[in-house]
Amino acid sequence: MGMVVSRVQIITGVVLPRQHIDRIRAGLSHVNAGVSAWLWGQHARFALWLPVLLAAGAAVYFMLSWEPSVTWAWGAGMVVVACVTARLVWGTGLLVRIGSGMAGACAAGALLAWVQAHHMPPFPDLPRRAVHLSGQVLDVDAQVLRDGTQAWRVRLADVRFLDGINIGMPPLRRALLLRLRPDNACMPVPGDTVLARVMLSPPAFPALPGGYDAQRRAWFDGRAGSARALDGVICLHGQAPIGMSSRIASVRQAVARRIRTALPGVRGDIAATVLVGADGVIAPGVRDAFADAGLAHLLAVAGLHLAIVMGLVMAVVRMGLALSERAALFWPCRQIAAVCALLAGGGYVIITGAHLPAQRSLFMAGLAVMALMAGRRVMSMRALAMAVTVLLCLNAENVVELPLQMSAAAVMALIAGFDALRPYLSAWEHDMTWWRRAGAWLAHPLLASVLAGSACIPIGMAHFGTVQPWFVLANLLAVPLMSVWIMPWGLAAFMLLPLGWEKLALLPMGWGIGLVAWLARQVACLPVAHIRMPAISNGGLALFFAGLCWLCLWGGRGRLPGFVPVVLALLSPWWVARPAVMVSPDARMAGIAAGHMILTGPGGHPDPFVLQEWQRVTGQDAGLLPDYGRQGPVSCQAGACRVRGRVGDIVLLLSVSRPGQALCRDARMVVNLSGQAGCPDVPVIGRFDIWRNGAHALFAPYDGGVTVWADRQVRGTRPWVMRPGGAGMPDLPLARTE
Template sequence: MTGVVLPRQNIDRIRAGLSRMCVGVGAWLWGQHARFVLWLPVLLAAGMALYFTLSWEPSIIWAWGAATVVAGCVTARLVWGTGLPVRIGCGVLGAFAAGVLVAWVQAHHMPPFPDLPRRAVHLTGRVLDADAQVLRDGTPSWRVRLADVRFLDGINTGMPPLRRVLVLRLRPDDVCVPAPGDTLLARVMLSPPAFPALPGGYDAQRRAWFDGRAGNARALDDVTCRHGHAPSGLSARIASLRQTMAVRIRAALPGVRGDIAATVLAGADGAIAPGVRDAFADAGLAHLLAVAGLHLAIVMGLVMVGVRMGLALSERAALFWPCRQIAAVCALLAGGGYVIITGAHLPAQRSLFMAGLAVVALMVGRRVVSMRALAVAMTALLCLNAENVAELPLQMSAAAVMALIAGFDALRPYLSAWEHDVAWWRRIGGRLAHPLLASVLAGSACIPVGMAHFGTVQPWFVLANLLAVPLMSVWIMPWGLLSFVLMPPGWEKLALVPMGWGIGLVAWLARQVACLPVARIGVPAIGNGGLALFFAGLCWLCLWGGRGRLLGAVPVALALLSPWWGAQPVVMVSSDARMAGVVSGHVLLTGPGGHPDPFILREWQRVTGLEASVLPDDAGQGPLSCRDGTCRVRERDGDILLLLSARGPGRRSCRDARMVVNLSGQGGCPGVMVIGRFDMWRNGAYALYPDRAGGIRALSDRQERGARPWVMRPGGVGVPDLPMAQAE
């Protein structure tokens, strides 16, 4: 068979067409060259996300390779930096490799998890901070972070102190009021960071690894507090001040209003009752209970207005002083103090960093709020703590602020035209459109993130925010700032009582909106791939220029639909083999027993988006049948046997069985794959999925996470806390 030879003219036409296409693409990309720097945090985050999704740990050789790639890209950019392919190629590859390298370095910089005793043990430790908590049943309790923890029993006597922090929960009836700097002596039960409730679920061990936590402790008796030592160090003094402020706020405002005020003004974590927090979440007002950009903007805006009005009272200052710049610096200092007092959480840090850039821009006459400021802030936060790329606060903050800046940039000409229109109703509409657009843009951008982390959607968030956010801005936070001024002489109640009136109104609004029909819709959670697809589309919509940015709506829509495209698990088993879940129709059935673990149940409901019930003791012949402690889940190419009791399956039960999940111990069916207690102890939680061929695919947590620094060995075993060997 002879080949076909194209005429010379056709070859020249093809070459000319390709050349014109390359020129057009090059011109299109050169039109975006001013926006290339905005993609730096996106590529850094992509590299960090890749590192955390690996199922194996890169060795130091891979780290050196990533460092070499970064150095090579920087060198090539400096030497041959004028060409478009070099600029784009080196920027993309170098930033991506830098993200992987930063995440690897931070992960290997942390100390290993210690091997905690599995029995009741006496310990002593120094209090870093203490927060008053409200448990699920409504009882108050203290949660304390302990440093320099030493165990006082048996083989642990004389061992060096833990290099990680231990979180201790006191008994509800304990009379001890711990304060930063105190020394606690307690008898406790210890538990390492929890394994994921299912493969691909929330990884509490990774969060604890980067937070520096060793695990959790529960006091068995009343603890002994040794007071009298003044807090040493700036962080301890700030923690003591926060605790004192929270106590005085609750004394002036008892009940729910005081808890919310202490959260907003002193950063009291976990002080709000779960029922109240759930009502705020269902109404789309959960951001009001977390100190973030909204609160910081209100504080800085009020201080800036107050300082500028005060300077305007002086004729000399108004004529000769840079009043605007002075007011901006004072507002930034006040905002920094507010962030420190409230605990310096990640969203507040991000907002303060952007506020600092805005003040610098104002000082030099540049645009105050821009995508460049957001890019610089996100780059700094990612480099300080790479693990936050997988956490809710950073994702929510990035999505909301990016949508706000891009949305108002696109709509600014229309809003400005309405605000300066001759018709009065258009001028009023233009000003009223700002809070409405802010709620719609920020809330809509956060919907997919909420679907990924909570498995819920709150359709009424716009209505609730339109009423609650102005009330927070013009009434609640101004009285809260005034309470700071009145606290030294002890007159804070004069400001906290009016603040409580506004808080009560917002709490009432949250309850009313949460009671509306479909206020909270449970949906299957968006997976990691869908979340990455959403952020890719959102970044394209917000960071790209021209009409081509509208193409970003396609991956956003695909990400929103992704939970219904992927396969859902039909059977889930916890890592401790004490709880199993079966998806039957539109209900998640759990067992054995009627009291499932609340954390595991919430995680399973988040992934499936289903209401929960209890496995029946005796069910008929349907997709799910249970009898005598054995449940049969019928699938197209074989059944799944779920053994909940110690009896074991009979010969009749093994008929048509393709897989056996045994929670009770020994036993199974001849020639059938068995997942037993030892498999769960060794491999963690399991999830069974139907595959495309009609069979059953079993996925374990160990397969999903692999061998990573933060993945604990079977049973939660860590590194023994032994002293260093004596030098010869």
């Protein structure tokens, strides 16, 4: 403190009296003691921040526009070692504990992401022509297309190309997704060898700079790309050894087929989805209705379904043991029922595909069973922190994907919300007045829907650009129906499958599914059921999670400031500049922001995937560029459009290779999709620029000039960023040894 006061005297040149110096020292000591006491009061919650800091470090790695070197990775490892050493040697100091914990966890998260990214094999260079291939079937699922037809989607391993220079090359080290024709006569099963003539496509480039990165998802999923069968495929049964995963996939496929046979139509599709995870069979219209009603989580096997399954099994086993007097008096019936429920939950997660939310829920359920057997609290924030930490260590890339974000936010809000409201709910549950007890019973599903749904709203805005205001109403009716009717009959159907009597349970299950589907359609038709909004950026999403974690993980009234970053994150879409012109990565499509619409061209059939991503980011409706005339700031004529701005225009050439003198007047930027020519002394973006740098976004600020962002400028050179044109590593054989 004396050094601080002396520095103040040196800087200001003012000599303070002795009593003033003593007062300043006493005040600083008092503040230091207060802050230390405040932080020490939270020391029991410090462990809860471990997954948050790991996720922050991993997120920083994925947000970089350059790839850290091996030296950087060694440096991050040394930081982790130094922080652990400091914690063990000087662990009694508050600043050492907090500083070493934060720095070490963030460095560990970034290092985990780096190691996992460099552990994956490179993308192969897929042929650009029709080729014949052979591959082993790993998994098969049905996929309903937009036109209502159904096609099989097959995941292949050990893929070999059988044409020309590719003959004799080693098999691909990555899997390939093959979509069969709807009229294909052969229905492959896991373990088969498939022969097909296909057209191949590498993972898609982002539709605009900073958009969804399908190449990063494919990199960590181990996928090489996708393929489309041009003819009927040939299935060779029994040509390859069948592993455990293939056997499980075969069981899933067979059970899904029997469910849809016993319960045809939409009801059977939803039943197969919630029982065996066959989510591809649901028609897009039905899925859109569930999404608009806020019931999309019912179609994704996650914590809700696992909790229902384990709760039902635990109740049945415990009631069965209670029928025996000896078991009820001498056996630990509660613990036995909990273990049986955990085993049933594990089997359910495996049979539904072991998706990430289900894995997180199963891990938390295992911790809950261990706590129950040890006499500890069953559901706690520590169990969630441990589950998320394990998932991040297994695959740190999940930190930037929807499933982990949605699952962690919902469960964290549920635990923190019920912890805060438990005294009030407990008082009402034990009140002598009947209406208060009934209110407490009804408050649980209402609070669960409000807490989980509210925590997921910003995440939905970031990944989908939509908000569903009626989600509370829909969940209040649909979730209890799923818990007390649909899933119990589904478990009964599982038990009746070996006897072939599953239809006895699937029929009443279908009645409940039909009621939920009707409810989804009715809620989706309500006014403003589906509100399109600009997507929250990555920075806004990080700000939201910082506020949510502070609200849920900090103790006492000090958590209330966490509302500030949450509100700022919700308002951030309207503070960020939106692009005035967007160009797709294949230079075949351009979009112009005109008022509340995105006008696309050329042609009247825009790419649906690119358009959907543009709408997600901008929150605008879709339209077509006029052939002639003016619409808002856009005027078009003979294959060329001008976007008028306050200080200059952007010229967009759709089908004209060289602009005329009239088009070049007052132009600040030329985007030429049909060639490379432009206006004299005016910057031009041509097809070669788009091929080399990917999708482009042009911003026209009011202070002058045009700002251009390219996909390669935003993503940089990363392991998962493919070379121009989607080129990968040639699949060449190893050199022969001498």
